[in-house]
Amino acid sequence: MFRKNTQPPTPESDQPLAASADRHLLYQHSVQDVEAEIDFIEQTWSELRARPAVFLREDFCGTANTACEWVKRDDEHHAVGVDLDMDVLNWGRAHNLASLDPEQFERIELLHEDVVHTRPGLVDIILAMNFSYYLFLDRESLREYFAAALDGLVSDGILFLDAYGGFEAPMVLEEPRECEDEDGNEFTYIWEQAAFNPIDSCMTCNIHFEFPDNSRLDKAFSYHWRLWTLPEIREILYEAGFSQVDIYWEGTDEDKNEGNGIYTPSEIGDADPGWVCYIVAQP
Ligand SMILES: C[S@@+](CC[C@H](N)C(=O)[O-])C[C@H]1O[C@@H](n2cnc3c(N)ncnc32)[C@H](O)[C@@H]1O
The missing domain is CATH 2.20.25 (N-terminal domain of TfIIb)
Structure with a gap:
């Protein structure tokens, strides 16, 4: 027998905060800094190329937050986001794409595809951020992804990656x-x-x-x-066919003894407990 529920409904304010939290919003507020990411990409592109970049592909795009930032930056910018997870793409459509103005919305497309097999047309920039390519667990599959990214770039295109490491990175x-x-x-x-x-x-x-x-x-x-090392990533990018791979290492704010947010091409890094850097790979 079903018993009628005589308990009054719990007022929303009595709900634990976790019950109404949206994990994608929390992720965007805690993990991502898409403005800083696109700042770095625009700055680096303008140092390396004499023409503006127009087409950007965000691999492993998740909610396509970075792709949205790209189309907001300039009326000429177009973006395509690629991800395997339909739920996260739908969340991105309902929140991030829905808050674009109609003209920006026209310049972005999301694809429910594997980054290794997607062929959305050649782009100026491919980015794979927040270490998503670490999901490839062996050299062969990582090389296959990098080769596919190279195939997806115009002849003067650029692949942007980030990487993390340091002596705390393999610690529990x-x-x-x-x-x-x-x-x-x-x-x-x-x-x-x-x-x-x-x-x-x-x-x-x-x-x-x-x-x-x-x-x-x-x-x-x-x-x-897999916690890849920078020499491994570099070697595999070269094996995949890239001809120049630079590590952009963060400078130090000497007063605060912490990173200053400025990344420059470097051959020597500091043996920090934890570091994040960018990798810039050119065909
Ligand atoms: C760490 S999240 C990265 C989200 C976002 N790029 C960021 O910067 O925060 C990894 C994303 O990669 C997607 N993914 C994993 N393997 C993939 C593949 N082979 N092709 C496309 N997307 C993939 C997952 O669905 C997930 O949304």
């Missing part, structure tokens, strides 16, 4: 960081390196979110990927 640890959403609501982003296997360099990482009422979104995102 949790790293909390305080964040805010666009309405000033505070939450804690927790990056967890849950497991690392030194034999194959593969690791499992999770992102958790915690709220001021102590409720949590556990494993909001999980990744099983």
